[in-house]
Amino acid sequence: xxxxxxxxxxxxxxxxxxxxxxxxGRIAALPLAPRSGRQVIGxxxxxxxxxxxxxx
Numbered sequence: 001x002x003x004x005x006x007x008x009x010x011x012x013x014x015x016x017x018x019x020x021x022x023x024x025g026r027i028a029a030l031p032l033a034p035r036s037g038r039q040v041i042g043x044x045x046x047x048x049x050x051x052x053x054x055x056x
Contacts, residue, residue, distance in 0.1 A: 011051055018051045020044050 011018070028037040035043075 011054055013051070013055045016051075018047055023035065 027040055030037050032040065
């Protein structure tokens with residue numbers, strides 16, 4: 001299951017790294033498909049929040 005299909009998996013901070021680039025303004029402005037730029041940003045935010053919650 002992917003983050004787009006439901007809840008993201010719980011990461012193991014000892015074995016997993018989250019790497020996000022910060023082109024937020026450019027991504028949000030692009031006509032992306034099948035997900036909008038805002039959806040991509042939302043998933044990135046949820047992923048970052050999940051990593052922080054487990055100590056990553």
